[in-house]
Amino acid sequence: MSALLSLAVLPVVLPLVATAALLIIGESRRRLGSIVNMAATLAGLVVATLILWQVDAAGEAGAIAVYLTANWPAPYGITVVADRLSALMLVMAGLVGVGTALYASAGWSRAGSYFFPLLQILLMGVNGAFLTGDLFNLFVFFEVMLAASYGLQLHGSGAPRVQSGLHYIAINLLASSLFLIGLAVIYGVMGSLSMADVAARMPLVAESDRGLLHIGAVMLAMAFLIKAAIWPLNAWLVPAYTASSVPVAALFVVMTKVGLYAILRLWTLLFPAGAEVSAQFGASFLFAGGLLTLCFGALGVLASIRLDRIAAFSVIVSSGTLLAAFAVGSIEVGSAALFYLVNATLATSALFLLVEVVKRTRSETQTRHLDAEALPDEDDNLDDNALPLVGRAFPISVAGLALAFLVCALLVAGLPPLAGFLAKAALLQALVHQLPATEMNPSTIGPHGTWLMIVLIVSSGLFATISLARAGIRHFWLKGGVLASQLRAAEAGAVLLLLLASLGLAVFAEPALRYTQATSRYLHAPQPYVDAVLGARARPGPATPAIDEGSVR
Amino acid sequence: MEVVLALVIGVLGGAGVWLILRPRTFQVVMGLVLLSYAVNLFIFSMGSLVIDKPPIVTPGHAASLEHYSDPMPQALVLTAIVIGFATTALFLVVLLASRGFSGTDHVDGVRGDP
Numbered sequence: 001m002s003a004l005l006s007l008a009v010l011p012v013v014l015p016l017v018a019t020a021a022l023l024i025i026g027e028s029r030r031r032l033g034s035i036v037n038m039a040a041t042l043a044g045l046v047v048a049t050l051i052l053w054q055v056d057a058a059g060e061a062g063a064i065a066v067y068l069t070a071n072w073p074a075p076y077g078i079t080v081v082a083d084r085l086s087a088l089m090l091v092m093a094g095l096v097g098v099g100t101a102l103y104a105s106a107g108w109s110r111a112g113s114y115f116f117p118l119l120q121i122l123l124m125g126v127n128g129a130f131l132t133g134d135l136f137n138l139f140v141f142f143e144v145m146l147a148a149s150y151g152l153q154l155h156g157s158g159a160p161r162v163q164s165g166l167h168y169i170a171i172n173l174l175a176s177s178l179f180l181i182g183l184a185v186i187y188g189v190m191g192s193l194s195m196a197d198v199a200a201r202m203p204l205v206a207e208s209d210r211g212l213l214h215i216g217a218v219m220l221a222m223a224f225l226i227k228a229a230i231w232p233l234n235a236w237l238v239p240a241y242t243a244s245s246v247p248v249a250a251l252f253v254v255m256t257k258v259g260l261y262a263i264l265r266l267w268t269l270l271f272p273a274g275a276e277v278s279a280q281f282g283a284s285f286l287f288a289g290g291l292l293t294l295c296f297g298a299l300g301v302l303a304s305i306r307l308d309r310i311a312a313f314s315v316i317v318s319s320g321t322l323l324a325a326f327a328v329g330s331i332e333v334g335s336a337a338l339f340y341l342v343n344a345t346l347a348t349s350a351l352f353l354l355v356e357v358v359k360r361t362r363s364e365t366q367t368r369h370l371d372a373e374a375l376p377d378e379d380d381n382l383d384d385n386a387l388p389l390v391g392r393a394f395p396i397s398v399a400g401l402a403l404a405f406l407v408c409a410l411l412v413a414g415l416p417p418l419a420g421f422l423a424k425a426a427l428l429q430a431l432v433h434q435l436p437a438t439e440m441n442p443s444t445i446g447p448h449g450t451w452l453m454i455v456l457i458v459s460s461g462l463f464a465t466i467s468l469a470r471a472g473i474r475h476f477w478l479k480g481g482v483l484a485s486q487l488r489a490a491e492a493g494a495v496l497l498l499l500l501a502s503l504g505l506a507v508f509a510e511p512a513l514r515y516t517q518a519t520s521r522y523l524h525a526p527q528p529y530v531d532a533v534l535g536a537r538a539r540p541g542p543a544t545p546a547i548d549e550g551s552v553r
Numbered sequence: 554m555e556v557v558l559a560l561v562i563g564v565l566g567g568a569g570v571w572l573i574l575r576p577r578t579f580q581v582v583m584g585l586v587l588l589s590y591a592v593n594l595f596i597f598s599m600g601s602l603v604i605d606k607p608p609i610v611t612p613g614h615a616a617s618l619e620h621y622s623d624p625m626p627q628a629l630v631l632t633a634i635v636i637g638f639a640t641t642a643l644f645l646v647v648l649l650a651s652r653g654f655s656g657t658d659h660v661d662g663v664r665g666d667p
Contacts, residue, residue: 136629143636150643159654163662166578166651169644170660173585174573176640180592180633187626188599 007054008067008082010047011090011131014040015124022117034105037116041101044123045094052087060518064532066133071538075194079133079533084519085338089130089261092342093254095501096349097123103353103494104247111156111245118155122148122251129258133533135186135193135220138262139179142227146172149255152248153240164239171236175226182219189213196533199269199526203277214281217270221282224266227259229319231293238300241312241352247494249308250352253345256319260341264326268523269530273329283327287445290324291456293317298460301467307358307475310467311351314412317460318344324453325427328445330434334520336426339513343419343505347411350498354405357491358475397487402476407499409468414461419506424461426513428454558598565591578648578658582641589637593630600626 018040025033055062067080082090101119109115125145132138150172154165183193189209190198205213222233229237237256241249263286271281297316304310318340325337407418414424431450445453505512522528565587572584600623608624610616648658655662 136632140632140636143640147640147643150640150647154647154650157650159662162647162650162654166644166647166660169640169647170573170581170585173637173640173644174588176636177585177588177592181595183629184592184596184599184626187596187629191623 006067007047007051008065008131009069009080011044011051011094011127012080012124014044014047015120015127019117019120019124022120027113030110033116034109037101037109037119038098038105040120041094041097041123044127045091045098048087048090048094048127051082052091055082055084055087056515056518061522061528062518064529066533066536068536068538071541073538074133074533074536075192075197078137079194079196079536080131081133081196081529081533082131083529083532084515084522085261085265086130088338088342088515088519089257090127092257092345093123093126093130095346095498096251096254099349099353099494099498100247100251102490102497103250106488106490106494108156108245108247112154114151115155118148118151119251121145122152122255124148126254126258130261133195135183135195135198139176139183142179142223142258143176145255145258146176149252152251153244155248156245158243160239160243164236164243168236168240171226171233175223178219178226179223182216182221182223185212185216185219189216194533195266195269196530200530200534202270202275205277210278214278217266217281220266221263221286224259224262225289225323227256228263228323229256229259229293229316230289230323231296231316231320234293234296234316234319237316238309238312241315242306242308246352246356249311249355250349253315253349253352256315257322257341257345260319260322260326263323264523267326269526272526273524280327280329283329284445286327287324287449287453290320290322290327291449291453293320294324294453294456294460296320298456298463301460302463304467305471307471308352308355310464310471311348311355311412314344314348314351314464317464318348321427321457321460328431328434328450328453329524330430331517331520331524332430332433333427334523335513335517336423336430338516338519339419339505339509340423340427342512343411343423343502346498346502346505347408347420350404350495350502351408351412353491353495353498354401354408357401357487357495358405360487397492398476400492401487402472404495404499405472405476407503409465409472411499411502413464413468415465417506419502419509422506422509422513424457428457554602554604558594558602562591562594562598565594576659576661578651578660581660582644582648585644586641589633589641593633593637596626596630596633598626600624 018036021036022033025036027033051065055065057063062084065082066074067082068074069078069080071077097119101116104115104119122145125141125143125148128141129138129145132141150165150169153168154161186198187193189205189212190201192198192201226233241252244252267280267286271278273280293316297313297320300313301310301317304313322337322341325333325340328334410418411420414420431454435447435450569584569586569588569591572580572587575581575584601618603622606620606622608622608627610621614620651662652658657663
């Protein structure tokens with residue numbers, strides 16, 4: 001336990017130290033910078049895995065590691081809390097981080113300045129948002145993450161990037177304002193911003209203040225839903241993700257999940273299903289928003305020709321599915337949704353990474369008049385120097401690429417036998433199981449909503465299959481292989497890593513599902529979290545005598 | 554004082570939202586700045602609006618908001634101001650870059666109706 005306690009803040013500290021090191025190394029020593037960056041992201045993944053392992057080893061409820069910043073006990077100090085949910089998200093972010101860092105080191109990192117430091121800062125913001133136990137700190141980590149993402153989104157420059165970046169920054173600044181308003185209202189009502197403290201005081205809120213509290217929660221949810229790309233707040237996503245460079249887009253997939261994580265964390269803490277007052281506040285709105293997003297995303301996937309647009313709309317589909325699943329509020333559905341979340345993130349990231357290498361399989365002169373995708377792309381001319389000229393050509397590169405694309409498509413569309421199918425099957429099964437329970441309890445989603453969600457999930461899978469099959473036929477059968485693909489080892493390795501992680505999720509589905517189930521059960525009974533955070537005691541310093549309760553007062 | 558502050562926040566916020574919905578990038582920046590002023594004042598107002606109350610608990614008085622002014626929102630506002638300042642500065646750079654690429658200051662980069 002004590003080792004875990006000191007580990008809990010490492011996922012935030014490690015990228016920060018790496019950023020400092022990378023800034024000292026500077027832009028001129030690229031190889032060294034690349035190695036340091038790779039080592040830091042790998043170390044981050046190892047630390048995240050260790051935290052996950054230690055949290056899980058502590059038994060069914062899982063350990064809840066509380067790190068008190070500057071030794072101030074909650075609710076006065078800022079707490080860093082690593083529990084089952086945080087650990088799962090950290091590992092997911094770490095995997096995507098390693099994949100994108102590896103991919104970027106093949107060439108994209110040289111398309112502009114300070115790619116690696118920005119990547120590390122983004123990872124720090126994401127990890128911090130997953131770990132923090134304080135609402136204002138959540139805001140700060142969101143801003144850290146967003147500030148880095150602005151820089152990364154513009155990486156490589158060019159008119160489309162700047163244009164979509166302008167919209168992206170404007171909407172996020174607006175969301176930050178909403179976030180602050182929500183924080184202020186909650187602080188005004190609760191007198192505290194520590195998540196555990198706010199959760200503990202929830203039943204004590206006077207009836208007259210409850211409306212104000214709900215308004216605060218709605219304002220916070222707006223900010224999170226903008227980040228999670230929920231319809232109609234998601235018009236920024238597709239232009240921003242498709243315009244940004246390939247590894248950045250793959251990394252951004254994690255960022256929408258941060259918004260979803262914040263919703264899940266806050267709603268299970270503040271408005272748990274078992275609460276006497278304001279139980280599952282706004283769940284029907286979240287559910288409806290999720291289903292509408294799912295519709296929007298599925299239609300977008302079907303209507304997309306370009307592979308990067310398909311990937312971007314897949315992000316929206318997974319956001320919608322997850323929000324609706326979290327809003328259902330059942331333990332089983334939540335567990336399946338967490339499994340789906342990890343798989344969907346890995347799969348869409350891999351799909352984004354494939355976008356560019358798949359394009360390289362084709363001869364541009366041959367297809368320019370045939371195909372929309374062969375039109376000179378926004379980023380082509382600017383990135384000429386960044387693209388590897390002639391890398392190590394794999395003799396089987398095209399075949400390998402096609403296979404990777406096939407695996408990716410199976411994962412995104414949720415077809416057997418891979419983890420995408422397992423996630424969807426678990427989700428559908430949980431929804432069907434949940435049907436009779438809802439008929440007994442009409443206050444939650446209701447059987448019609450559940451059936452609608454089942455239909456939408458199945459049809460979104462069908463649409464993704466159609467669209468990805470179309471893209472695959474065009475890229476690999478129609479004119480693929482005409483030009484041998486130039487694939488760098490690092491790029492292939494990055495895609496392979498993400499796909500292998502996803503494959504591991506399928507092979508070890510049983511322990512993974514057991515973990516998500518325990519996480520979901522833990523999330524539905526927030527009392528252990530509250531007790532652990534509020535019960536964490538400051539450690540006695542080396543010089544001062546042990547502090548006892550009496551002398552603190 | 555409450556009425557004045559509420560009016561100020563309302564006017565700033567309203568003007569900010571209106572400007573954000575305008576088609577010129579500079580107006581959007583001004584709108585975001587005004588909105589952040591409104592938000593900062595709003596956070597500030599959450600820590601009890603009183604004059605001549607120190608932000609510390611004095612001995613002999615109960616630690617309730619009647620006897621002291623809450624220092625927390627001021628600390629929060631300070632953080633929010635710094636972050637807002639930095640992001641607005643970044644936004645200005647992107648605005649100039651967009652102006653350079655498209656030759657117009659329309660938010661969509663195409664010359665629309667003024």
